[in-house]
Amino acid sequence: xxxxxxxxxxxxxxxxxxxxxxxxxxxxxxxxxxxxxxxxxxxxxxxxxxxxxxxxxxxxxxxxxxxxxxxxxxxxxxxxxxxxxxxxxxxxxxxxxxxxxxxxxxxxxxxxxxxxxxxxxxxxxxxxxxxxxxxxxxxxxxxxxxxxxxxxxxxxxxxxxxxxxxxxxxxxxxxxxxxxxxxxxxxxxxxxxxxxxxxxxxxxxxxxxxxxxxxxxxxxxxxxxxxxxxxxxxxxxxxxxxxxxxxxxxxxxxxxxxxxxxxxxxxxxxxxxxxxxxxxxxxxxxxxxxxxxxxxxxxxxxxxxxxxxxxxxxxxxxxxxxxxxxxxxxxxxxxxxxxxxxxxxxxxxxxxxxxxxxxxxxxxxxxxx
Numbered sequence: 001x002x003x004x005x006x007x008x009x010x011x012x013x014x015x016x017x018x019x020x021x022x023x024x025x026x027x028x029x030x031x032x033x034x035x036x037x038x039x040x041x042x043x044x045x046x047x048x049x050x051x052x053x054x055x056x057x058x059x060x061x062x063x064x065x066x067x068x069x070x071x072x073x074x075x076x077x078x079x080x081x082x083x084x085x086x087x088x089x090x091x092x093x094x095x096x097x098x099x100x101x102x103x104x105x106x107x108x109x110x111x112x113x114x115x116x117x118x119x120x121x122x123x124x125x126x127x128x129x130x131x132x133x134x135x136x137x138x139x140x141x142x143x144x145x146x147x148x149x150x151x152x153x154x155x156x157x158x159x160x161x162x163x164x165x166x167x168x169x170x171x172x173x174x175x176x177x178x179x180x181x182x183x184x185x186x187x188x189x190x191x192x193x194x195x196x197x198x199x200x201x202x203x204x205x206x207x208x209x210x211x212x213x214x215x216x217x218x219x220x221x222x223x224x225x226x227x228x229x230x231x232x233x234x235x236x237x238x239x240x241x242x243x244x245x246x247x248x249x250x251x252x253x254x255x256x257x258x259x260x261x262x263x264x265x266x267x268x269x270x271x272x273x274x275x276x277x278x279x280x281x282x283x284x285x286x287x288x289x290x291x292x293x294x295x296x297x298x299x300x301x302x303x304x305x306x307x308x309x310x311x312x313x314x315x316x317x318x319x320x321x322x323x324x325x326x327x328x329x330x331x332x333x334x335x336x337x338x339x340x341x342x343x344x345x346x347x348x349x350x351x352x353x354x355x356x357x358x359x360x361x362x363x364x365x366x367x368x369x
Contacts, residue, residue, distance in 0.1 A: 003347060004184055004194040006171050006208065007201030010147060011332045013154035014340025018213075020161035021073075022348055027192065028163065029184070031170040031201075035151040038202040041213075041225050041304035042256045043245060043348065044333045046236055047085065047142040048110065050101065051331075056312060059355060063338035064141070070266055071338050074157055079149035084249070085142040085238035086115070086123055088133055094242070095134035102137045113138045123228070123266065124237050126290045144238055144247045144255075145333050165325065173211040174324070181323030196347050198325045202307035205328065212321055213214070216364055218328060220306035222265050224272050226256045226280055229297040233290050244283040253299065254291075256280050265267035265303055272301050306330060309364045315339055316352060316360035326361045 002026050005016050006029035019026040028034075046067070071077035087185030089095040102112035115123065117133040141212040155165050159369035170187040174197060183193035199205040206218035238247040245257040264276035277298050313329040327343055329335045342353045352360065 001196070001348065003027075003196045003198060004029065005198045006191060007037070007199070007204070008151065008155065008165065008167070009037055009200065009202060009332065010035070010040035010145075010151060010336040011202075011327050011329060011339055012198070012200035012236055013158070014149045015200060015327065015343045016163055016165075016222070016276040017154040017158040017161075018328060018340040018344035019347065020158040020163040021113050022344055023161075024344075024348060026158070026163045026343040027194075028158070028165050029088050029169045029171055029186075029192075030165075030167050031204075034155060035148050036164070037204070038304040038307055039147050039151065039332065041223060041302035042147060042333050043247065043255060044145045044147050045142070045223055045245075045247065046082075046144055047139065048104070048334065049085070049087075049139060049142065051349065053312070054108075055358065057108070059313070059338060060334050062355075063335045066337035066341070067145070070154075074153045076149075076153050079146040079153060080143070081145065081248075082141070082143040083237050084123075085139045085240070086120065086127070087137050087139070087240045088117075088120075088242070089135045090132050091244045098137050105139075111140050113140065124231060124235060124239075126235050126288045128287055128289045129313070130286075135185065140236060146250060147333065165213060171208060174208055176212060176321075176323075179322065181321060194323075196323050198327065198343065198347070200327045202328065202332070203305035205307075205326065208286055209326075212324065214318070215323070216309060218307060218309065220265070220330070221262065221301055222260075222305050223257070223262050224265055224301065224303045226272070226277060226302040227302075228254045228256070229299045233288050235288060235290075239287065241287045244280070244285060244287055246284060254284070256284060257265060258283065270303055274304065277301070293327045307332070309361075313339070313355050313359050314361040314364055315343060315360070316346065319360075321367055328361075 003026045005028040016028040048057045051057040089098045105112045115136040120127045171184045173185045175183040203219040235248045281293040281296040307328045315327045318324040
C-alpha cells in the first residue's frame, strides 16, 4: 500500500509513524518545515479539561495516556511533560463554575483537586497569590508537549521504517480518476500516485478539498502564542489565571496564550503589535513572582488559524471519495497519539474504528449539503 500524508504537524507526523511501522510505503509532504504551521502556534496543553461531549472527552483521556506508550516505542520522552495544571478562579461565579467542573470530571475518574489560594506556592513557589483569588483546582494528570521535539522524534522513527519526508513541498491539487483518488499534484507539476491520500494540514485543507468538489470551511479563528526568551521563569506547571494561560518551555522559557490578545492580531501582515505583547508581559508579571515585565522578551510569536469544521474532530474516509482520508482535530496535540493509531488501523484494514463513531467527515458534508 502507498499512502501520501499531506501536512507534517503533530497529527501528520503521528499518522506517518503509525503507518510506517505497519509496513506501509508512506510519503509525508509539508509545504514548509514540519511543525511550523498550526502545531507551532499550539499551546500544546495535554488535557480533557472542558470537553463536555463525553465521547470527545473519552478519546482525549485515552490519547493522553497513549502518548506514554509512544514515548516508550520511540525510546525518548524528553518531549512529554506530566507536570500538572493549576486553574485559578478570581470571582465567586468563576469559583462555582470551576468547582462544578472539577466535580463532574472527578465523577468520571479524572483527577481534579481543589486547592485554597494560600496553598498555591506549595504547588509551585513562583505562582503569585492575589487577594481576589477565590479558588484553584489542580489537575495532576495533565501537562504539555514540546511539539518540535515530538515531531522530530516521530518523523525520525518513521524514516527508520522506510517513510519519506519531503519539506518545502506544496500540494496544489488532488488527483482522481472516475472512481478513486489516485494521488497529488505538487507545485511545479510533479505528480505522485498513491492508494490513499491523508489530508492532515489543519486549516489548510479546504483548498485541496475544493479540487474534489467539496466545499467546506476548515479555518477556525486565528490564535497566537508567544514564547519568551530563555531564563524567564522557573515555573514548572501549566497555569491558567484569569485572562492568561502560561506553561513552561525548555531552558526557562514560557509559552503564553490569551484569548483577549487574539483580537489584536494584525490580519493584514499576520503580526502581533508590540503593545499587545507588552500587555501579555504585564499579565505575566502579575501571575508569577520571578518575572519582571520590563525585562521579558519575546523569542517567538506564532500565529495560525485553528483547524475546525464544527468544533469537533473529523477523522476518516470521506464518503463518496474513495482513497481520501481526512483528519481535522481542534486539539491535535492531545488527540495526536490516538488519532495516529486509529487512522493507521482504518487505512490498512478498511474498517472504521468504533471509537470514532459519529466523528467521521461525512457528517460535515451532510451539514454543508
